[in-house]
Amino acid sequence: MSSLHTISKSPRFNLLESCLSAVSEGDSIIFIEDGVYHCNESELLAKLLSTSKCYGLKEDLSARGLEVKVDVLQIISYRKFVELCASHEKIISWF
Amino acid sequence: MSSLHTISKSPRFNLLESCLSAVSEGDSIIFIEDGVYHCNESELLAKLLSTSKCYGLKEDLSARGLEVKVDVLQIISYRKFVELCASHEKIISWF
Amino acid sequence: MSNSHTFTFISRTAPYGSNRPQLCLDAALAAAVFEQKVNYIFMDDGVYQLVKHQDADAINSKTLGNALETLDLYGIQNVYVCTTAMKQRKLAADDLVIAAQSIGDEELKSLLENSNTVFNL
Amino acid sequence: MSNSHTFTFISRTAPYGSNRPQLCLDAALAAAVFEQKVNYIFMDDGVYQLVKHQDADAINSKTLGNALETLDLYGIQNVYVCTTAMKQRKLAADDLVIAAQSIGDEELKSLLENSNTVFNL
């Protein structure tokens, strides 16, 4: 029963902190909208890697001019975002 | 040229932190709306007391059932809020 | 309508500053009316909704503390508060307007794992 | 209209997630059109607005980085970035789409003290 968590606000709003207390092993996290500013915090993401897969939405990253180290997270399109929603049993949105 | 700063979001949004980097000696701070949840952080407010006067809006405090230690900040009505706006040279709103 | 669905509502925001607590409550009551299984979790600033002695008349609003009592009226008994959120805000069970079960992260995760739909406001 | 008024605009939020950066910019340009003295300060997440190589076509939006170049076109030369905000976000002057002066808290305070009106978005 794995979940996909979406995070759509800047790190300033501490949503990831709340999300992490609700993430089970095998869940995935996708950063969208201002949430993509999490994608540069490689240390944090590296720690997350042990329990969860992390994704960043390509359209939001390139809109913001963000370059991301792809070893800690995968950059995906809307198409893959939809696919992730289908492959996880439910979606929990943090906004 | 003293300023009145209004803070209207919960401590969760870290507005006070930003505000403090902009507060000059003699400025005042008023907590309104969800900002009144700052009013219970007595240690933080006690530290602030040396440079700034702090106020909490009565209507927002009682709506939320908050009891506040009045030694670190003054509970004021809308009338006094208007008066503070008049007695400070400008108002800087943090939201 | 099928009765095997479990809804979990997470209410994470402070009362009055925004309409999110009300949205979350309204949606949960609707689920209860449809006789679905409902969990209601107060997390982060959401625990502030439960503080006693609220009175929102002066800010032209309805008092939310009272509204939360409707959870019970609608048969929603699985009401939880996050221990961490309570501690961080120096709140104790006695400060709360309704009885709610304290839960840690592991119980939160398990509630979410066993839900079909999660609304997170 | 009197020309002795100093406006300071503080833009504190990230681009695209909300319309606040655009509101702040629009208001500042209006002040410039009225030939007022204008300071423009990027603080907190606002410094993200200045990151190079933005392209917001894919999210149905106008690219803000380009829009900021209009500050100069409208004669707004007092453009500042907060040193702390830049450091926290690991940004350097080279990463920015326009030239802006780095300021610390003391300079920020002094700019605000010498302003008549502050818009803080």
Added chain:
Amino acid sequence: MKFSIVVYAAPYSSEAASTAYNFTKTLLDEGHEVYRLFFFSDGVHNASSLAITPQDETNLQKFWDALIQNHELDSVVCVTSAVKRGIINQQEAERHELAATSLLASSEIAGLGQLIDAAINSDRVVNFG
């Protein structure tokens, strides 16, 4: 797979409305099905018939309207959220003696029961706020 999409954010003020639109469009392109769109809270403004945008900007309300019509989607605005935000249909306008309507014909006004029904009858619910 059957999706329902819940939108809490108004267009222009927050990116979430635009994300929800892009997501919905993509899932339809991929051959998935939309069981229902549900516009909640400020999200009801996505169904406004009165929005005018400059020619160089996106009119998200028109985008939604076209998507809903082209795919014959079931689109609902929450009644409690809508009427207090001035999003009203003919029926509400007449009942309250207002001279105008502001809801796009492609959406209908209904209660929160439609949200719960959507969750029960969809494979996935995705919230954008």
Added chain:
Amino acid sequence: MKFSIVVYAAPYSSEAASTAYNFTKTLLDEGHEVYRLFFFSDGVHNASSLAITPQDETNLQKFWDALIQNHELDSVVCVTSAVKRGIINQQEAERHELAATSLLASSEIAGLGQLIDAAINSDRVVNFG
């Protein structure tokens, strides 16, 4: 003292619109003057003529309308913010061939110059968002 009040928030979604109303009412009660109300961004929804609220809830749009009329206040909604949010007057409705208007007659649509003018000509500007 002459105040101008700037409102960025829509009613019902955020407390800020209600705070702005209470503040404005109080300053008038205290004998101060309002140079201008300026509704910006989502704040333009405070001037909607189409809002319907349940009887036990505050209709903030009507409250503003009454306050503006009783004190003959200068009330402006920002044109850029308003039209894309579906807050339009007769003139905009005709120009864009829309069948309805949604702006309370007590407010007028104008540009950001009115905000700058307000700041220059008021003793104090207070922002609520």
